Amino acid sequence: MSSETMRTNEVQIVDFAPFIDDTSTTEQKQMVANDILRSFQSIGFVYLINHGLDAEKASSMFDWSRKLFDLPPEVKALAPHPVSGAHHRGYSAPGREKVKQYSESGSESDGVNATELASGQNVLDVVRDIKESFESGREDDDEMPNIWFPDGIFPGFKEACLDFYWACFETEKLILKALALGHNLPQDYFLPYHSQADNQLRLLHYPSIPASLLKNEKASRIPSHTDFCSLTMLMQDNIGGLEVEDPNHAGVFIPVPPVPGSIVVNAGDFLMRWSNNTIKSTVHRVRIPPSLVDGSSSNADTIPSRYSIPYFCGADSSTIIDCIPGTWSTERPKLYSPISVLTNSRVPFAIQAREYVMERLAANY
Ligand SMILES: O=C(O)CCC(=O)C(=O)O
Ligand SMILES: [Fe+2]
Secondary structure, eight states, X not given: OOTTOEEETTEEEEEOGGGTOTTOOHHHHHHHHHHHHHHHHHTSEEEEESOOOOHHHHHHHXXXXXXXXXXXXXXXXXXXXXXXXXXXXXXXXXXXXXXXXXXXXXXXXXXXXXXXXXHOTTHHHHOSBOOEEEEEOOTXXXXXXXOOOOTTSSTTHHHHHHHHHHHHHHHHHHHHHHXXXXXXXXXXXXXXXXXXXXXXXXXXXXXXXXXXXXXXXSOBSEEEEOOOSSEXXXXXXXXXXXXXXXXXXXXXXXXXXXXXXXXXXXXXXHHHHHTTTSSOOOOEEEOSOGGGTSSGGGGOSEEOOEEEEEEEEOOOTTOEEOOOTTSOOSSSOOSSOOEETTSOOSHHHHHHHHXXXXXXXXXXX
8 A cells, every 4th residue: 555545444535636746657547547446346436536536616516406306207307218228328317227237127107206115105015225316427328318497497417417527538538548558558548438528427316315214224325236337436415325245245335435635546357348347346335334333312203305427438349359458368358258348248247238239239229
């Protein structure tokens, strides 16, 4: 562990400044890159501070998110997420989306209404993850067009999302450079694989709900899952509740509490496969914030609402990836054959890809 790093529980905090500061030396960058890669290899998650993503832009995006989710349900419904789970754009009402892990299956519900949510009534019959979301991408994505509000409704929101989207892309590229250096590859190695910015900006709101729903573990804010993509950059408010599974102890979860000014970066299934399983795509979830489980606030009967903003970074759909140089050898043969982003074989992604391909096929008829 270098002098710039420290630990909160198990997820390391890495000072990313050398990648932002033009005057930093290659050695300084290399140390940071090594720390990030080591974290990805050990737990799949890392906090970055001094990451260069403009704090005001991030704070303004949280403001937009709060304003968005405060809109009346009938207004939010004017930018509806398509019924297809493969088209990740637009607004999903609380309970509209179910997160599934591995082969877990289930049909999508029509969501829960505000009265049910406030009372806790009927919610458990309907859904396990109680959150609402708004997803957007780049404007010129023909495969997955954005779904915005009609003109005149919630003005400025679209521009704010797109501005933040491209700001995040700049940070993504720096993280990809660090990932390359960590592998002792030229720092631009991963950039051509991520040239399209096939990414997803997701605004998440976990509404305030009765504590009993979360405490008895019948409901979750977001159940255990891995991310599908290369990398996820996550910004969270100060409520807490994000947890990652200890890769060495199945079923043991480690809190990833808010660290002011940080972003949490985690590796997804695609990067795990690309790295010949040397990098972990770790199971994570959002539960009741630890401070509300024990301690003075344990009697709280309502869990405060929580906002987070994950930015999912995907590889270009046109690229074929083979195991990263250095992650395989005669002693550690390749576990996977070359693959494209659309046919990644880890189960959750395969489900996605199949839906995606089916949808495209259907669109052709
Ligand atoms: O809200 C969070 O902190 C985590 C969200 C998450 O894991 C996801 O959207 O995939
Ligand atoms: Fe996630």
